[in-house]
Amino acid sequence: MNKHTKTKNNAGQGAGEITSVVNRRLFLRSAGLATSLGTIVIAAGCNDDDDDPMIPGTGDTVDLGSGDIGVLNYAYALEQLEAAFYTQVVQTPYAGITDAEKAVLTDIRDHEIVHREFFKAALGDKAIKGLTPNFAAIDFTKKEAVLGAAKLFEDTGVAAYNGAGKLIKDPNYLLLAGKIVSVEARHAAVIRDLINPKSADFAGDDIIDANGMDKAVAPADILAAVKGYVKDTITGASVGK
Amino acid sequence: MDIFKIIDKFQQIDGDAAGRLEYATRRHFMNKIGSKLASAAIPTAFAAIVNKAFAQSATAVEVLNYALTLEYLEDEFYKAGNAAANLIPASDKAIFTQIGKHETQHVAFLVKALGTKAIPKPTFDFKYGGAFGDVFTNYKTFVTVSSALEDTGVRAYKGQAGALIADPQILEYALQVHSVEARHAAVARRLAATLLGNASMKGWITGKEGAVPAIYAGEDNMTQGGKDLKGLASKSDAAITEAFDEPLTKEAVLAIAGPFIKK
Secondary structure, X not given: OHHHHHHHHHOOOOHHHHHHHHHHHHHHHHHHHHHHOHHHHHHHHHOOOOOOOXXXXXOOEEEOOOHHHHHHHHHHHHHHHHHHHHHHXXXXXXXXXXXXXXXXXXXXXXXXXXXXXXXXXXXXXXXXXXXXXXOOOOOOOOHHHHHHHHHHHHHHHHHHHXXXXXXXXXXXXXXXXXXXXXXXXXXXXXXXXXXXXXXXXXXXXXXXXXXXXXXXXXXXXXXXXXXXXXXXXXXXXXXXX | OOHHHHHHHHHXXXXXXXXXXXXXXXXXXXXXXXXXOOHHHHHHHHHHHHHHHHOOOHHHHHHHHHHHHHHHHHHHHHHHHHHOOOOOOHHHHHHHHHHHHHXXXXXXXXHHHHHHHOOOOOOEOOOHHHOOOOOOOOHHHHHHHHHHHHHHHHHHHHHHHHHHOOOXXXXXXXXXXXXXXXXXXXXXXXXXXXXHOOOOOOOOOOOOOOOOHHHHOOOOOOEEOOEEOOOHHHOOHHHHHXXXXXXXXXXXHHHHHHHHEXX
């Protein structure tokens, strides 16, 4: 953004015009995100008055940090949410769950726990604290609600890793993110196939664009989209910087 | 000559074209046009912008052409499979139509991005020197090859991420394609598991489980970020290997893809 602003100033553009152009760009980007993550945004809106002061850790502010450590903590935060979600799903299976569905959801739970514990160990004393999730908006007794939330978490995870890739400076961390994001994409496809079997939805036109590409979304937009699902306030303004 | 019409055309073909043109450069370019730059210079200037946006380095061009080779292969494979009579059952048509559509889109994107630097489409032999002789008449073979191509594609893109670290926008496009290949792979693997009666083959890769063993070498890696993850969070080796997909070098991928390419 700095680079753009500077170039535009050099080209003699008025400040007001720059602001409107930048705002339009941001708006379009956010609108694109809202289309795919609509339910998360809505759920976030519904949860504003749902804080429970009795739960320890509620209301903490957690800063992800800067540079590559910030990116790793960003991934660690998202994996914490996913792992907590699937742990709950497997603990309290929805009504009418099939053996095949339970096997898939248990596998995914284990992958997310492995991801979470891997990031925690890799970050060592630079790791953020354990977050307190807030899944009050999800009805874990209903298949549609659980698989719908799973779809949103997986699609969001894919978009988050895709958007974070270019923020990573160390090629070893970039490769690690690459090793994980394709597993998240496999999850997304399988969850989508459970919801609507044998359809085109596993890589549906709702999420894949006309170039055959998945979404890539910046940390600020992802954090805004998931904030209804975590009691803590996560700030990530310096991630990758 | 109306440069704005050209850009509009470009936008019609590719709705996100303007976003992809490096933004500040585009603004600068528009200003030049506004200041009545000699019209003869316009095509050069426009090509330079596209070039700057899509192919910023020789490395990037090499990676994109490598990707294009694999996308040509996949695109031709699904075109032939989707066109073959009595191959794909009606129940599975939607899946392979969608996969084929994406591969065609990937080819189109890469050809446009590379412009004159794009390699020509090779001639392919999907029978793989006879190993997959019935690939377009036997659905089991078709799905076997599909799952293998998709998993190889995932490994191939992943193996190039580091080479694109200095080309952030191209890196991002590569990642956006990479995860789509992974979505394809997951669904193709689940179809293959059912057709081949192999219950241990899942949407994710357990150890080095896959329909064509040769391409899964190294997928059973347990060491990540220099740490042996055995026993992490009391999870099984199966879960740990499933949680990470492994890359392949360009050399390894081309050795796998080689027998598919006649010339």
